[in-house]
Amino acid sequence: MFCLTIAGTLAQADVNLSDMTPTHVAYLDHAATTPMDPAAIEAMVAHMGTVGNPSSLHRSGRDARRLVEESREDIARIFGSAPSEVVFTSGGTESDNLAIKGIFWARNKEASRPRVLLSAIEHHAVMDPAHWLATHEGAELVWIPVDESGLIDLDFLATEIAANHERIALVSVMWANNEVGTIQPIEQVVELAHAHGIPVHSDAVQAAGHLPINFSSSGLDAMTITAHKLGGPVGVGALFAARNLTLVPVQHGGGQEREVRSGTLDALGITAFAAAVKAADGRREAEANRLESLRDQIIQGISSKIPSAHARGIDVTGPDRGKRLPSHAHFTFEGCEGDSLIFLLDNAGVQVSTGSACQAGVPQPSHVLLAMGVSERDARGALRFTLGNTSSQQDVDLLLDVLPGAVERATAAGLA
Amino acid sequence: MRVLAAMSGGVDSAVAAALAVEAGHEVVGVHMALSRNRNQFRSGSRGCCSIEDAGDARRAADILGIPYYVWDMSEKFEDTVIADFVSEYEAGRTPNPCVRCNEHIKFEALLDKARALGFDAVATGHYAQVFEREDSDGSVIRELHRSPNEPKDQSYVLAVMGPERLKHAIFPLGGFASKDEVRAEAERRGLSVSNKPDSYDICFVADGDTKGFLAERLGTRPGEIQDTDGNVVGTHDGAYAYTVGQRKGLALGNPAQDGKPRYVLGTNPKSNTVIVGPAELLTVNRIVGDQAVWFADDVLAAAGQTEAGSDWFDVQVQVRAHGAQVLGRARSVALSRAAEIVGAGREDIATQCTRAEGLSEDLDDRTMLEVELTGGTLRGVAAGQSLVLYSGTRVLSQATVVASDRKSTAAAVAAPVAAGLSSAS
Numbered sequence: 001m002f003c004l005t006i007a008g009t010l011a012q013a014d015v016n017l018s019d020m021t022p023t024h025v026a027y028l029d030h031a032a033t034t035p036m037d038p039a040a041i042e043a044m045v046a047h048m049g050t051v052g053n054p055s056s057l058h059r060s061g062r063d064a065r066r067l068v069e070e071s072r073e074d075i076a077r078i079f080g081s082a083p084s085e086v087v088f089t090s091g092g093t094e095s096d097n098l099a100i101k102g103i104f105w106a107r108n109k110e111a112s113r114p115r116v117l118l119s120a121i122e123h124h125a126v127m128d129p130a131h132w133l134a135t136h137e138g139a140e141l142v143w144i145p146v147d148e149s150g151l152i153d154l155d156f157l158a159t160e161i162a163a164n165h166e167r168i169a170l171v172s173v174m175w176a177n178n179e180v181g182t183i184q185p186i187e188q189v190v191e192l193a194h195a196h197g198i199p200v201h202s203d204a205v206q207a208a209g210h211l212p213i214n215f216s217s218s219g220l221d222a223m224t225i226t227a228h229k230l231g232g233p234v235g236v237g238a239l240f241a242a243r244n245l246t247l248v249p250v251q252h253g254g255g256q257e258r259e260v261r262s263g264t265l266d267a268l269g270i271t272a273f274a275a276a277v278k279a280a281d282g283r284r285e286a287e288a289n290r291l292e293s294l295r296d297q298i299i300q301g302i303s304s305k306i307p308s309a310h311a312r313g314i315d316v317t318g319p320d321r322g323k324r325l326p327s328h329a330h331f332t333f334e335g336c337e338g339d340s341l342i343f344l345l346d347n348a349g350v351q352v353s354t355g356s357a358c359q360a361g362v363p364q365p366s367h368v369l370l371a372m373g374v375s376e377r378d379a380r381g382a383l384r385f386t387l388g389n390t391s392s393q394q395d396v397d398l399l400l401d402v403l404p405g406a407v408e409r410a411t412a413a414g415l416a
Numbered sequence: 417m418r419v420l421a422a423m424s425g426g427v428d429s430a431v432a433a434a435l436a437v438e439a440g441h442e443v444v445g446v447h448m449a450l451s452r453n454r455n456q457f458r459s460g461s462r463g464c465c466s467i468e469d470a471g472d473a474r475r476a477a478d479i480l481g482i483p484y485y486v487w488d489m490s491e492k493f494e495d496t497v498i499a500d501f502v503s504e505y506e507a508g509r510t511p512n513p514c515v516r517c518n519e520h521i522k523f524e525a526l527l528d529k530a531r532a533l534g535f536d537a538v539a540t541g542h543y544a545q546v547f548e549r550e551d552s553d554g555s556v557i558r559e560l561h562r563s564p565n566e567p568k569d570q571s572y573v574l575a576v577m578g579p580e581r582l583k584h585a586i587f588p589l590g591g592f593a594s595k596d597e598v599r600a601e602a603e604r605r606g607l608s609v610s611n612k613p614d615s616y617d618i619c620f621v622a623d624g625d626t627k628g629f630l631a632e633r634l635g636t637r638p639g640e641i642q643d644t645d646g647n648v649v650g651t652h653d654g655a656y657a658y659t660v661g662q663r664k665g666l667a668l669g670n671p672a673q674d675g676k677p678r679y680v681l682g683t684n685p686k687s688n689t690v691i692v693g694p695a696e697l698l699t700v701n702r703i704v705g706d707q708a709v710w711f712a713d714d715v716l717a718a719a720g721q722t723e724a725g726s727d728w729f730d731v732q733v734q735v736r737a738h739g740a741q742v743l744g745r746a747r748s749v750a751l752s753r754a755a756e757i758v759g760a761g762r763e764d765i766a767t768q769c770t771r772a773e774g775l776s777e778d779l780d781d782r783t784m785l786e787v788e789l790t791g792g793t794l795r796g797v798a799a800g801q802s803l804v805l806y807s808g809t810r811v812l813s814q815a816t817v818v819a820s821d822r823k824s825t826a827a828a829v830a831a832p833v834a835a836g837l838s839s840a841s
Binding site: 002339340342343344346361362363409410412413414 | 444447449463474485486487488490528529532533534616
């Protein structure tokens with residue numbers, strides 16, 4: 001009993017700056033990037049010494065092409081598309097740019113359709129090409145509002161489409177939000193838009209690997225995924241583009257990938273990408289249950305331990321629980337600066353993110369939280385905790401152990 | 417100790433951080449983002465604040481093997497340093513933004529945050545020395561001293577922090593006699609910033625165009641330029657753009673009667689007038705400072721400090737960064753006495769003290785600093801400048817100039833020579 005008490009005392013780890021080398025490191029930023037799956041590493045290493053441009057006509061070229069096409073088939077099968085609907089890119093940002101600009105330009109060839117409808121909580125890789133179109137191509141951006149939990153307002157979308165459908169180039173709504181993990185009603189978005197023949201794009205970067213995704217049955221016209229968020233390497237991704245979707249290329253050159261994405265195909269990266277997709281798919285259901293349980297521990301643990309913490313996103317104790325990614329927990333801490341918390345947690349071996357975009361190391365106020373009605377002041381104390389395949393109970397325990405002390409300190413440091 | 421090394425991206429702060437690491441401290445590097453819209457690359461002689469500079473700081477931290485973070489201080493910087501810079505010029509005074517940055521950002525916002533997060537001290541790349549000695553009663557006195565590297569000495573801009581904050585400040589470069597030595601130390605450690613050019617300009621004023629910066633913030637406010645007799649001798653686009661002692665940019669049509677060059681003697685923000693006159697009217701031998709910060713209670717005690725003030729004690733006086741030092745004597749005085757000294761109204765003095773918060777009823781309780789120059793004179797002393805008193809290399813006190821006067825040439829006193837205090841008001 002005595003020993004237990006001592007152990008209990010020791011376990012109450014304080015955030016102590018002298019612990020410069022924490023014994024356990026809890027990586028809780030899988031939404032930023034997640035470790036490469038061993039299967040992906042193996043697939044990549046196995047072919048690293050082999051020469052071959054997939055576009056070459058000789059044997060080495062054919063061998064490289066075969067790797068690409070087998071990967072394309074695997075990825076298409078798992079995400080429910082035809083292989084020809086998979087356009088390989090360098091990642092999420094490129095896929096989003098190609099979708100937003102490519103569809104906008106194609107839709108404005110024969111008619112004037114300046115309106116682009118986007119959810120107010122899109123990633124910058126979607127928002128910024130849209131802003132570029134507004135500045136340079138006369139696009140009119142319409143931001144679909146979200147409620148407090150981050151769900152888009154379908155009534156707003158229906159009204160906007162009914163009123164302006166002839167002038168709408170496309171709709172883009174992310175599958176699941178990267179900060180708070182709210183899953184959007186994609187099928188209903190598609191239904192509303194398709195009633196008027198308006199194409200729909202969805203950024204599924206955060207959802208892929210965690211949720212069952214079927215491109216064909218979703219009805220989407222275009223969908224973005226990237227390898228490094230699901231166990232593949234950084235630098236490769238895909239845009240699913242329906243066979244009947246016309247895209248104007250953003251990047252011109254050798255005419256690879258349906259002539260919409262020129263550039264020598266990264267056979268190695270694509271092979272590793274496919275290996276990661278297969279591995280993630282194989283364990284998806286079991287993994288979703290496991291991560292959900294860890295996520296709930298984080299959300300409930302923080303809520304009960306820290307009075308100044310406000311859980312953001314879908315309430316996991318409510319009926320909409322299923323509309324939240326199993327991997328994402330998100331809080332704002334009243335009166336704290338996010339950068340203070342990140343510093344203190346990093347120092348204690350807990351790696352998290354504010355979730356919002358950074359400009360050279362400075363987190364910007366999250367447009368996602370602001371769209372959800374969070375005040376700018378509260379948004380400054382935001383932290384995102386995201387889980388992945390290597391996440392463990394030990395990670396969660398360490399977080400819940402050190403976070404109360406960190407919040408106390410950061411609260412004392414206040415808002416700069 | 418747990419030390420936060422403030423890293424601007426320049427060679428000084430990088431070497432300071434390196435020396436803190438080598439002294440055995442637990443060091444974390446922090447770069448302060450002072451603007452929300454930073455330029456990608458540094459330009460001209462601004463040595464901080466661009467994203468490139470943040471990257472340089474990051475690489476230095478990598479090489480030193482210390483954690484590195486960027487803290488957003490832009491709001492605080494805007495609210496204190498930049499807002500003060502603009503409002504001081506608008507009020508006809510001459511601010512030193514580096515002094516304000518040390519006062520409000522580096523040794524207040526940053527230091528307070530660092531202390532709250534568990535650090536013991538903040539290390540910066542400033543050139544100044546801190547010596548500790550034991551007083552006769554056994555208490556430890558921390559003294560702030562000039563750097564042996566005189567041309568680089570920054571004790572002048574640091575003095576404002578006061579003795580309490582000095583307890584939590586480390587200046588690892590304090591003992592370096594030259595910048596070349598610092599660069600050599602950087603090179604020896606493989607720090608890529610070793611050859612980075614020195615910075616001179618005000619970091620938030622692009623191209624060093626202070627006038628343009630102020631015009632952007634304050635707009636055009638045309639007014640008259642007058643001589644000391646009240647004759648209109650020219651016009652201007654905003655009195656805020658003129659500082660005491662300025663000669664260039666006056667664009668006066670007619671030459672002065674005596675044919676001598678004319679200088680800005682002062683501005684009157686109320687009437688939006690710039691007053692010009694001959695150089696000799698810029699010469700002062702008496703200065704009054706407000707918001708005095710004392711580093712040397714021992715000196716003050718020796719001078720017989722009472723509620724009414726103190727007796728004189730000998731000092732060397734400096735009123736601008738890297739400016740000349742003049743021998744003099746100083747004492748603390750009540751505000752009413754300060755007003756009497758410069759022949760200005762009590763309210764006029766009070767107006768110049770607006771930087772102080774909560775100043776209204778207790779004017780007479782306010783202790784100010786009176787300085788009499790004995791070893792020469794100073795030219796172009798403007799309200800708002802930082803007044804620092806030394807004894808040898810030791811900083812005794814710092815205050816903000818509110819007024820100045822030249823008793824020796826009383827015949828010309830009709831002219832508005834008190835810095836920033838124009839008799840035209």
